[in-house]
Amino acid sequence: RINAKDGGIDAKVIAEAAVPGGQAVSFHFQIKSGDSFEPWQEAVARKEIFGKSNVTASKDRLGAAVKRCLDTHGVYVLVASGHDLLPEEHSKAEAHLRKAFADCGYPHAVVKVWSAGKLASLLRSYPSLSLELNGVKDDEFETVRQWGARADLGGVLAIGDAQKRFMKRLADILRGDTIQHARVIGEPGCGKTRLVLETVRGSDDLAARCVYVASSAALLRSGSLLTELINEERGYWAILVVDECDEVDRATIYNVIKGKQRIKLVTIDHGPEVSRDTSMETIEFPKLGDKQIGAILGTYLVGSGDLHNWTEWCKGSARSAHVLGENLALHPEDILKSPATVNVWERFVIGYKRADSPEAQRLLTEMRHVALFSKFGFKKPIHAEGKFVGKLARRVDGSITKGAFERDVAKF
DSSP: OSSSSTTTEEEEEEEEESSTTTOOEEEEEEEESSSSTTTTTTHHHHHHHSSSSSSOOOGSSSOOHHHHHHHTTTTEEEETTTOOEEEEEEEEHHHHHHHHHHHHTTTTTTEEEHHHHHHHHHHHTOOHHHHHHHHHOOOOBBOOHHHHHOGGSOOOOOOOHHHHHHHHHHHHHHHHOOOOOOEEEEEEEEHHHHHHHHHHSSHHHHTTTTTSOOOOOHHHHHHHHHHHHHHHOOOOOEEEESSSOOOHHHHHHHHHTTTTTTEEEEESSSOOOOBBTTTTEEOOOOOOOOOHHHHHHHTTTTTTTOOHHHHHTTTTOOOHHHHHHHHHHHHOOOOOOOSSSOOOOHHHHHSSTTTSSSHHHHHHHHHHHHOOOOOOOOTTTTTHHHHHHHHHHHHOOOOOHHHHHHHHHHHH
């Protein structure tokens, strides 16, 4: 509140003690914008502290909030966002403030001055905030908090040893120097996106650096986010997580980011992934076991003794377990009913593509025909089976070519 009387302090942050039993430290910020405020001038510094530059220093002239800061041994931080101070200017500004406080009875006051350069260096650790401040549109990416608020990523998290090993390896890659790109591959609905999210948000150092994009198509369509992230002058230290990223888009994005060591890339897709690179590692996502699927179902069917009858239906898929469990509890007459938040069964096939797009319609047509058969083949001596199914699909959608049908089926 710019016009509110604040007693000389705009904001206060309490930093918890770094060691058990230690004392928390409070930071008290006075924020000055614009280039007319020149804190390296002694008269300007004294006017900020005492209201006028030519008055005798005394405690009575301190703002109430400033006095409270000094009485409680807090840190006084003057933020001058309108200047990138030279070293000499910075030293003078802090010296003038310390002298002013000492003159009115606080010889040991702790004083900091932050200018534009300091703010920029601090913001590099928080790329989602930096992107917003630099004018990149919010709808191009999500912070970890926004990502985690998605309705389809809620519910109980049930993981086994294999999933824990996955999370540890991913975290090691994101903190390490050797691998720049982690390629996460796994069947639709197995829980890839959720576990990547949990890996990142479970550690403050990773969460602060992370930005999430729901699909590679959205990232490449906008262009500005990718261009901004690789801008050397910005100096971002970021983890870019791109969901629903097929092999073609993955190659395009990685080609842009490769070699820029400040940027870590995580791409998520159904696979398969056949490419290899010395700075890219493909991590196969492990399916959930019956125990973990049962734990998810058990949150919906409390006290039920027949969970084992339903675990096999889920085929290791966390998403299927949540949908099935909710429907068994709320819609037992229709256990395949999609949640109100998302058409989950179409999501398995088209991911985050628009349902009315030509590509999504092609995939849905193909998979509806595939679903009519328990199994069929593309290679000799049973290659005629695949051709027969493809012909059935082409009767409905003439744009489905033989090559497209075989490629799409191979992905699933």
